Amino acid sequence: MFVALGLRNAWRNRGRTALGIVSMAVASVIFLSSSTLSSGYPAAAFFSTRRLLGGDVLLLPGKSALSQQDLATGGYTWAFQRKAYDSPDLTMGLDTTPYSYGAVQGTPASGDSTVSAERYAEVLQALKADSSVKTASVRQSLPFIMAKQGPTQTVLNYGFLDARDVAADLTTWNLNEVTDGQYLSPYGAAMAGVACASWAGLQVTPGGLANLQIPRYSTPPGGGTAYLDYEDYLGVSLNITGQASFSEGAGKEFRVFSDPVIFVSQSTLTSLAKDAGYPEQATYWGISVTVADMSKLENVAALFRREFPDFTVVAVSTLESAAAQRTSISAGIPMDMRRITEGIAFVTAALLSATNLTVMMLSRKNEIGILRAIGATGLNIACMVLTESVWIALLGALAGTIITQPAILWQLMSNSVSSGQVLETVGAGVGRALAFAVTTAVVFGFLPVAKALRVTPAQVLRGD
C-alpha cells in the first residue's frame, strides 16, 4: 500500500518528479557516453586519415609525447630536438604554436632510446596475438631527394618512400577510389610509386618519372654511428603511376604526415633498401595497427600505452585532431578519469533528486503526521519515500538510456559487431546505468527519509 502511495505522490508532484527524472537522465547520458561512446568510434570515423596512414593506431619508437605514466614513473630526460630528415617522424612539425621545427623527445635513464629489431619483433608478435588487433605490421621508409628541373634552375625536394600493404590499401582502404591514375598493384611493376597530392614539391604527373636520390647507408671506417650519405646516393627512376588525394570534411585537402611521402610496395622498398646498403631495421619508423573494432579504439590505444612504454602510441583520432586543430599530440585521456566523471555525474543527480524529495517531505508534514497517527511505522514511511526516489531514478535512467542508444547502436553496428556482442554491450551498459541510478537513489533517498521520520503526529496536531 505504501509503495502505491509513493507512486501516487510522485504522480501528484509531477513538476518536481520531472526535475528529478531529468537530472537522472542527464547522469545516465553522461555515464553511457563515457563508458561506451568515448571508448571508440563508428567504423567510418576518420576514414580519410586512416586511409592515408594505412592503420588506426601507430606505435612510434621512443618518446614523442608526455603521458600520465611518464609523469608518474619518471626516468626520462626530455631534450628539444630539431627536425631531422633522415627518418620520418609524424609528430614533429605538428606543434604549431609556434611552429617550432622540432619537439621534445624523451631519452630513458639508460641513455639509449633506440628500439632494436628484436624489440620490434617482440611487440609485433604481441600485437598479432591480441584479439583486439586485426592486422599489425612494421612500417618502413627510405629518405630521398628528388631533383626537378625548374624554369631557371634545378629544384631539390626531400621526401620519404613509404612502404604500403598494397592488398590492404586496395581492399580495406579503397585507395583506388582516391587515386588519379592507377594505384599500386600487388602484381604491378617493381619501380612504381604513388605520390600524394598534398605535397606541392612532389608533384609528378601520373605516368611521369620521379628521379630520386636515395642516400646510401654508411658506417665510419673504424666503426661507430652509421650515417646516410647523400653525396654517394643510389639513383632511382620511379614510375609514378598515380597521385592520391586525401580530403576530409568539405573537400578540404588533408595531410597527416608532416613529411612528404611517395607510396611504394613493400617489395620495391626492400629492394631499394638492399641496394642502398640499409640493414632492415634501419628502415623501420614504427608499427601500424588496424583494430578489429573501431568502437574500442581509445581503450585499445590506452592499453597499448601501458603495455609498450618504450613506444609512443598515437590513435588516429589524436593525430587527426592535432593536424586539424594545429596542436601538438597529447597523450590521450586516461581511462580512469572517465570513471570519476561517471561517478560524479550520478552522485550529483542523486543529490539533486534527494534535495527535491526532502523539500517535498517538508511540504507533506501534515500527511506524514497523519499517517503516523493512524499507525504507519517508520518502515512504512521509508518504503513510501524510497519508492518515490527509486521510481524517479528508474525513469530518469531509462530516459537517458533511450537518448543514447541510437548513437551507441550506430557505433557498434557500423563496426560489424555481431548481434550477440551488440546485445551484450547494450545490455551491460543499460544494466549498469540502471543499477547506478537505483543505488544512488536508495543511498541518497535516506536523506528525505530521515527528514520524514522526524515528523511526529503531535507536531502535526499542534500545527508546528
Next chain:
Amino acid sequence: MSDMMEIARKGFKQKIGTYLVMTLLVAFTVAGYLVVSSYWKDAASVSTAAAEPLNFPYAKATVLFAWWTNPPMSPDEEFPPPRKYAPVFNDAHLREIAGIRGVLDLTVALEEDAFNRYGSASLLSVEAGAPMWQALDLVSGRLPENATEVLVPDDMSGLGAQVGQVMAVKVPQTIMPRSYRKDNVLVDPVDPEPLKKVTITGVYKPFSSMVSGLIGYLPVNRVDDYPVTNPGKVQMPWPVPNTIFLHLADPSKAESVLTDWRGMYRDYPGAQPPLVPPVKVEWTPSLPEALMRQAASDVATPLFTNTIDAFGLGAIGIFASMFVSFLDRRRELGIMKTLGIDNSHTSGAVSMETIFAGVLGTVLGAGVAAALTGYCLKGVSGNSIAIPWTALLTGTIVAAGILLGATYIPRAMAKQGTVMELLYGRPIPIYRQRR
C-alpha cells in the same frame, strides 16, 4: 552586529548536523583541489626539471625580409602615403631591433635545411662580422671567409669529415606547414644554388643543439628601401637572410624581448590588410621547459576537469543542505521578524552561519590536504608534496565563491520573506520589486 552574531551562534548550534554536512562538503572540495593541484604542480616541476636545457642564451627568430608598413590613414588626408613594404635587413631597422632592452647584440643569418655526405644537417650561414662568430668554440682550422667554405661540428669530424675536404651540400625547398602565418603576397626567395660544393675550413664544438650543423659564411646584404608598391614585385637580391639571433643579457627575459620586438610592427587602426609582422617562428632559451610544461598541463587537464566537477558537486550539496535548513526554520525567522528584527539582520544571521561553516570547512580542508600531502602522499619527485600558497589562495577564493553562490537563494528568501510568508509557509520570491 553582536545580536546577529549571537543569533547565528545559536542557529549554528541548533542546526549542527546541517552545518556539519556543509563544513565537510567545503572541506572535501578544498582538500581535493589542494591535493590535486599540488600533486600536478609537483609533477609539472619534475617534468620541467627533466627537460634538458638548451644552453642557448639567444632568442632566435625566423623572419621575412620585408614587412608591410601601413601608415595611419587620417580621414583628412587627401593623398595618404602609399602602402608598401619596408625592409627588415636595413641597417637602421636592425639597429632598432638591437636596441631593444635586454639585447646585447644581434646576428643576421640564413638557415637552410641541407643534406651532405654525413646526413642531414642545417646549413647556417652567419653574416660576416656578426657577433655570433665569437661565441663559436673553434676546435681546429679557421673560420669561413667566403660562401664556399663551412665549419663542421665535431661529431661530423668523428664520422670522417676533415679540414680541407670538399663536399657536396644539397639544399631542398623548405616545406612550410600550413599553419605558418605566411605573407602570401611576398615571393619566397629560393636559393639559386641548391647544389653547392663547399670546403671544410674548420671544426667547432657546438654549445647547443640549436647551432649544431654546418656553419657557413653569409656576405652582408642590405636594402635601403622597397620603392615598388606592387607587393608581388618586392624582392631582395640573393642571398636573402631569414634568421636573426638576439643575444640576451638575461635569457629568462626572452619572452619580453620578443614581445617588444613584435610590438614594433603595430597594426594601425583602419589598416588594410592587417600588418603582417616579419617575425614568424621563435625559439627561446626556455623552449624545452615551456614545451614540457605545456605537455604536463595537457595531461593534467582532464584531472582538473574532474576537480571542477567535484566543486560543482560540493556547491549543489551546500545549496541543498542550506535550502533545507532554511525551510526548516521558516517559522523561527518569521517570529524574529515579528519581534522587529529587520530583513538585513535576518539574512545576516543566516549568512553568519554560512561563514562559520565556510571558514571552518576551508581550514579543515587545508589541514587535511596538508596532512595528506605531508605524510601520506609522495609526489612524482619521490618527496612529500608542498602546497603552494597560490593554490591555497585559489582554493579559498573558490570555496568562498561557491558558498556565496550556493547560499544566495536561501539568504535572499530569508531577507525577502514577509512575516506571513515565513510563518504560514507561503511561497517566497527570491526577488521582490519594492514600490
